[in-house]
Amino acid sequence: MAFRGPGGRVTNLALLVALLLAFATGVGAVASGSSGGRWVVIAHGVVAMAVVVLVPWKGRVVRRGLRRARHTRWLSLLLAVLAVTTLLTGIGSTTGLVRSVAGALGMWIHIAAALALLPLVVWHVLARRARPRRADLSRRTLIRAGLFAGTAAGLYLAQSAVVSVAGLPGAGRRFTGSYEAGSFDPDSMPSYIWLDDTTPTIDPQRWRLTVSDGSTTREVTLRDLSAFDTRVRATLDCTSGWYAEQDWAGAPVRALLPHTGHARSLLVHSTTGYWIRFPVRDLDHLLLATTVNGTPLRPGHGFPVRLVAPGRRGFWWVKWIDRIELTSTPWWWQPPFPLT
């Protein structure tokens, strides 16, 4: 007898679980910057392959559904288009075969399509509830789920093997999925901005850094900061899918804030209004960089001062800093990703 695959209800439930896991691990993948986070990126690849495995079964469900006329059909079709876009841009980025579409970075399209997909998935599930049954927790279902997860993991390994054996561009990407761009050559390093900031024009003579330890505040000039020459080799890994290793130099944050007292976090603020909160335990690793590879930072790279936060993704590396401040607020009291 031919293998008929899972029924519509099981396919829908499995796809829902896979999409939610893909979303959660995808967010984890762009948050991870040190090698400890590698497993999240691998998990994302495996879960994404689970979605791919489910595509043919879901195709049958969709074909049946299209026979019924529904006025919300266009929303379901939009959902399908976004899901396919997410899958194709993900695979395009991972293999390196399609890294940009019409001048837009594939990874940005991937993330934007996935974010747009989420509310549609929620609507779709509420509109067509596939209710779990007690039998879904049976031993048989668990064995099937295990086989299914094994197939997805096998597909992920097969794809990774093809990428490295065929020498596809994806073979050279970092564990976060990012591609090298402009290492030790800051002029060719991209200068992306998190969401809606624009590069400010800063007069170095008038610029001041406000340093506050929670009880006292002082101002530091660029000349004061340039007197430090602490060097750090660190990798800037941008969430838009590129990374660059550089030799940064400047003032260690610890030199400006030697005593943390009862402070719980360090707020790093930019002239643009952008800010990020770090746990105080990070203080020993943070550098206020004034030069990169021996030359002053370019405006797009954060002139006059940007933060170097080794092991953290690019959105933590605040540019155009104008204030650092120890506070009693816990570091996690902020959105997981900056909102502007």
Ligand code: HEM
């Ligand atoms: C919700 C549905 C999502 C689906 C179906 C999906 C699907 C995929 C696929 C198919 C790949 C290629 C994996 C491979 O070929 O091994 C991929 C890679 C990737 N995705 Fe997603 N994704 C989703 C959401 C997200 C989100 C929300 C983010 C980030 C916020 C994200 C970030 C990434 C990253 C960083 C990679 C590259 C990983 C690498 O190169 O190893 N994804 N995704």
